[in-house]
Amino acid sequence: MEIRPNLDAQSETALYRQLGSYLQDLIRSGELAAGDRLPPTRELAGQLGLNRTTVSAAYDLLESEGLIKGEVGRGSYVCGSPEPRAEKMNWSRTLTASPSTPAGTAASGTINFSSSRPSEAMFPLEEFRECCREVLENANLRTLMQLGSPGGYEPLRRYLLARAAEQGIARDSDDILITNGCQQALDLLRRALIRTGDKVALEEPVYPGLKNLLLEAGAELIGVPVGADGVDLPALQRALDAGAKVVILTPSFQNPTGASISAAHRATICGMIRTAGAALIENDIYSDLAYANGDVPPRLKQLDANVILMGSFSKIAFPGMRVGWILAPRPVIARATELKQLADLHTDHLSQAFLLRFAESGKLAAHQAKVVAAGKEKLRAVDEACRRYLGDCSWRLPAGGMNLWVELPAGVDAVSLRGLAQQAGIDYLPGRYFSISRSLDSGLRLSFAGLDPDEIRRGIEILGALVRQTAESRNSRAAQPALALV
Numbered sequence: 001m002e003i004r005p006n007l008d009a010q011s012e013t014a015l016y017r018q019l020g021s022y023l024q025d026l027i028r029s030g031e032l033a034a035g036d037r038l039p040p041t042r043e044l045a046g047q048l049g050l051n052r053t054t055v056s057a058a059y060d061l062l063e064s065e066g067l068i069k070g071e072v073g074r075g076s077y078v079c080g081s082p083e084p085r086a087e088k089m090n091w092s093r094t095l096t097a098s099p100s101t102p103a104g105t106a107a108s109g110t111i112n113f114s115s116s117r118p119s120e121a122m123f124p125l126e127e128f129r130e131c132c133r134e135v136l137e138n139a140n141l142r143t144l145m146q147l148g149s150p151g152g153y154e155p156l157r158r159y160l161l162a163r164a165a166e167q168g169i170a171r172d173s174d175d176i177l178i179t180n181g182c183q184q185a186l187d188l189l190r191r192a193l194i195r196t197g198d199k200v201a202l203e204e205p206v207y208p209g210l211k212n213l214l215l216e217a218g219a220e221l222i223g224v225p226v227g228a229d230g231v232d233l234p235a236l237q238r239a240l241d242a243g244a245k246v247v248i249l250t251p252s253f254q255n256p257t258g259a260s261i262s263a264a265h266r267a268t269i270c271g272m273i274r275t276a277g278a279a280l281i282e283n284d285i286y287s288d289l290a291y292a293n294g295d296v297p298p299r300l301k302q303l304d305a306n307v308i309l310m311g312s313f314s315k316i317a318f319p320g321m322r323v324g325w326i327l328a329p330r331p332v333i334a335r336a337t338e339l340k341q342l343a344d345l346h347t348d349h350l351s352q353a354f355l356l357r358f359a360e361s362g363k364l365a366a367h368q369a370k371v372v373a374a375g376k377e378k379l380r381a382v383d384e385a386c387r388r389y390l391g392d393c394s395w396r397l398p399a400g401g402m403n404l405w406v407e408l409p410a411g412v413d414a415v416s417l418r419g420l421a422q423q424a425g426i427d428y429l430p431g432r433y434f435s436i437s438r439s440l441d442s443g444l445r446l447s448f449a450g451l452d453p454d455e456i457r458r459g460i461e462i463l464g465a466l467v468r469q470t471a472e473s474r475n476s477r478a479a480q481p482a483l484a485l486v
Contacts, residue, residue, distance in 0.1 A: 124367045151177055152347060253400045
């Protein structure tokens with residue numbers, strides 16, 4: 001039978017879930033019977049104008065429900081409707097609802113601007129293997145393999161605290177907690193500081209993982225617009241006047257805009273928040289990726305001892321190692337440590353020992369220098385390609401980090417354009433995923449750090465051509481004379 005779902009790219013429900021529900025209805029109604037073969041994912045993707053990974057995700061969903069079965073070399077076949085619903089738990093009704101999240105993984109061969117992560121090609125594997133061997137040959141290996149302190153691997157904690165003190169970031173009143181990446185740090189802090197109904201001020205556009213985490217907690221989010229100098233100060237003051245209890249900022253190379261808070265505004269912001277009696281969380285994971293020459297503005301934590309700072313090795317080393325930290329006044333760390341012990345007892349000390357040896361050996365600093373040098377080349381490619389191919393768009397070139405925010409011409413929607421982009425072999429994240437209270441449908445994020453300069457240029461060239469075609473098509477339709485009503 002012909003498969004013709006009515007998919008809505010504007011819906012909050014991911015396309016793969018829409019397609020999965022449509023096919024599920026066909027199977028349960030008998031229109032697709034047991035033994036019927038579903039079209040190959042590539043064929044159905046071409047037929048529906050979707051990315052192949054979207055169709056694969058829909059098939060995976062059906063297979064998890066026991067409705068289809070995939071066999072290598074034969075494709076996917078309908079198994080028929082499973083046991084009657086009355087005999088199964090209705091999990092869709094029992095489970096809590098989840099917020100909208102960016103869906104799908106870019107297909108193989110796609111120039112993928114959608115993921116903000118470093119390039120695997122630059123990972124210094126041999127140097128890291130050498131550090132791992134040194135740790136594995138240590139006489140204390142048995143202790144590393146045992147359950148340890150929920151606060152983290154003690155030598156790494158001492159190393160990070162000493163380094164922060166040398167930089168004027170940590171004070172005697174501070175302590176540190178090692179976490180399973182910055183995402184866990186955010187989760188621990190929201191459980192320590194935020195209750196249902198509390199107001200939290202966030203940059204807008206904002207990193208989706210932070211927004212969705214706080215929505216799960218039942219917080220009331222207040223979006224503070226981000227401009228060339230970071231957050232808008234009058235809007236931040238309005239958020240504080242409205243009762244924001246917690247403010248979360250990324251002062252350097254913010255995700256997704258790449259914007260940085262100016263040095264002149266940083267002290268002002270700390271003073272505003274301190275006067276309001278709110279807690280300030282500083283997300284400091286991008287500041288080590290500065291590509292422009294000149295003085296680096298002080299961390300907010302350097303300006304105010306009350307600031308809670310989060311850091312991570314993920315952006316300058318290996319995201320898969322999942323080692324981050326919270327540097328904050330001792331009462332905050334004590335509470336976050338209690339919550340961490342409830343969540344996972346402690347973070348893997350062996351990984352922390354590997355990364356500590358990598359840092360102490362000087363190899364991390366050498367790798368960071370190479371990453372920054374490569375980042376400068378990539379940013380130059382971004383700049384050149386945007387100037388050449390995105391003349392109808394607007395953007396602000398960041399001075400570091402991993403992301404560029406692009407505003408499309410009036411009337412061009414980033415969600416609709418993404419489907420065309422995926423078919424053309426590129427991918428990005430539309431502004432909708434980064435929105436709190438404003439419509440960001442004309443914006444999109446290009447994450448360039450994981451690509452080489454040639455991929456960046458080619459991908460932006462493809463994007464520019466699609467933007468022009470879409471704008472021209474829209475203008476052509478608008479120019480058509482309206483039919484007379486008789």
